[in-house]
Amino acid sequence: MHPISKPDYMPVDELRAMQLRKLQKIIPYEYERVPLFRRRCDEKGVHPRDLATLKDLARFPFMKKTDLRDEYPLGLTAAPMHDIVRFHCSSGTTGKPICIPSTQGDIDIWSEGVARCLAMYGLTADDILQVSYGYGLFTGGLGAHYGGEKLGCAVLPTGAGNTEKQIMLMQDLGVTAIACTPSYFLHLATTAEKMGVDFRRDTKLRHGIFGAEPWTNEIRAKIESIAGITAHDIYGLTEIAGPGVAGNCGRCNGLHVWEDHFYPEIIDPDTLEVLPDGEQGELVFTTLDRFGTPMIRYRTRDISRLQTGRCECGRTMRVMDRISARSDDMLIVHGVNVFPSQIETGLMKVPEVAPHYQIVLSSTDTLDLFEIKVEVVAEAFSDNIRDLEALRRRVLAAVKGIIGLTPKITLVGPGTLPRSEGKIKRVIDNRRK
Ligand code: DLL
Numbered sequence: 338m339h340p341i342s343k344p345d346y347m348p349v350d351e352l353r354a355m356q357l358r359k360l361q362k363i364i365p366y367e368y369e370r371v372p373l374f375r376r377r378c379d380e381k382g383v384h385p386r387d388l389a390t391l392k393d394l395a396r397f398p399f400m401k402k403t404d405l406r407d408e409y410p411l412g413l414t415a416a417p418m419h420d421i422v423r424f425h426c427s428s429g430t431t432g433k434p435i436c437i438p439s440t441q442g443d444i445d446i447w448s449e450g451v452a453r454c455l456a457m458y459g460l461t462a463d464d465i466l467q468v469s470y471g472y473g474l475f476t477g478g479l480g481a482h483y484g485g486e487k488l489g490c491a492v493l494p495t496g497a498g499n500t501e502k503q504i505m506l507m508q509d510l511g512v513t514a515i516a517c518t519p520s521y522f523l524h525l526a527t528t529a530e531k532m533g534v535d536f537r538r539d540t541k542l543r544h545g546i547f548g549a550e551p552w553t554n555e556i557r558a559k560i561e562s563i564a565g566i567t568a569h570d571i572y573g574l575t576e577i578a579g580p581g582v583a584g585n586c587g588r589c590n591g592l593h594v595w596e597d598h599f600y601p602e603i604i605d606p607d608t609l610e611v612l613p614d615g616e617q618g619e620l621v622f623t624t625l626d627r628f629g630t631p632m633i634r635y636r637t638r639d640i641s642r643l644q645t646g647r648c649e650c651g652r653t654m655r656v657m658d659r660i661s662a663r664s665d666d667m668l669i670v671h672g673v674n675v676f677p678s679q680i681e682t683g684l685m686k687v688p689e690v691a692p693h694y695q696i697v698l699s700s701t702d703t704l705d706l707f708e709i710k711v712e713v714v715a716e717a718f719s720d721n722i723r724d725l726e727a728l729r730r731r732v733l734a735a736v737k738g739i740i741g742l743t744p745k746i747t748l749v750g751p752g753t754l755p756r757s758e759g760k761i762k763r764v765i766d767n768r769r770k
Contacts, residue, residue: 364633368385409433439627462489519548712753
């Protein structure tokens with residue numbers, strides 16, 4: 338076992354005691370330094386000294402993305418600028434971005450989180466890791482980069498874009514692992530095919546480290562079969578660090594949360610009550626030892642579940658379900674709740690469907706129009722209208738079987754829909770708000 342993985346196996350009672358100890362430090366620290374947090378605690382009638390057990394955390398107020406936006410740029414920064422070494426920012430859904438300043442200690446914890454994920458996926462110092470996440474304000478590039486270096490990998494910092502050159506470098510340097518969004522990997526794979534490059538035959542690629550956007554197990558299977566690699570899931574968010582908050586070990590269908598640094602809770606997003614392990618709800622994180630911009634009970638909007646029981650890999654860190662939905666990406670169409678991931682699962686059941694689709698919503702005075710544009714693989718995109726109509730019906734049946742609605746299915750030819758270098762935008766909602 339690589340020494341970086343040691344905390345993954347910490348005895349649970351030690352872990353809980355450590356979490357409490359860290360909370361008893363970070364909560365008073367935040368209370369003393371961040372006026373918004375102090376005011377909210379005072380309003381709730383709760384004081385840092387009330388934190389005697391882990392359960393007491395539930396008495397403290399939540400933080401949300403809007404707090405970061407309202408307090409932009411530095412209102413939630415707890416450390417003096419002297420101690421800050423890095424800023425990362427992420428766009429909010431509207432208007433101003435959010436800004437997360439980090440100390441050197443924060444960056445170290447984050448890099449450790451990514452390195453622990455990479456070690457768990459089976460990477461070692463012998464691997465050559467191509468980082469094709471965007472570098473810059475987005476945490477994907479630098480996060481994967483520092484994590485890779487921490488493990489001792491040779492990092493190739495291509496960033497996103499310039500796809501043909503990426504494929505050339507991958508071949509020439511013998512890259513064994515790539516970190517990028519799953520949608521960008523699919524774009525890389527199509528470009529490689531056009532260049533006559535077969536990942537299995539012409540590269541040494543074995544691992545893909547994918548995250549930053551939801552991707553179903555069906556897309557995962559597709560990626561693995563196209564490229565002959567193992568597709569690993571990595572999760573994280575700017576507010577809590579970046580990638581490497583959690584990752585999947587390959588033994589269970591979920592992600593181990595590095596809860597010695599990032600304390601997870603699941604809440605009911607309506608009542609805000611903490612739910613027991615095993616129940617699905619909104620994922621909430623407290624950063625236990627990040628001192629630049631600590632987040633206390635940060636509401637991620639991601640829907641997940643903390644699994645009960647121990648994973649057979651032996652890690653003691655709790656497993657969260659893969660993120661299939663965000664509470665804010667649920668679409669309501671004709672009064673029915675629909676998640677894009679359900680549509681993706683339906684589409685991927687049809688072998689002739691390529692992993693590229695777009696959901697388009699528009700409205701007339703009285704009606705929502707619900708269309709799914711679906712790319713078809715080259716071999717199936719024939720001129721024969723009858724064949725295509727039969728395929729369209731099969732696609733519709735696969736989607737309808739899951740969501741219970743009848744969207745308009747439009748089949749389009751290979752390479753028609755927009756590709757992305759970063760996070761893909763699958764839903765175009767032109768309905769009147
Ligand atoms: O996306 C950090 C990251 C970079 C994670 C690279 C993994 C790899 P943000 O831009 O702040 O940070 O977006 C965070 O992206 O709340 C989830 O909704 C979504 N997300 C991140 N990882 C996954 C994943 C980065 N593995 C938001 N599966 C999160 C599903 C994910 N959704």
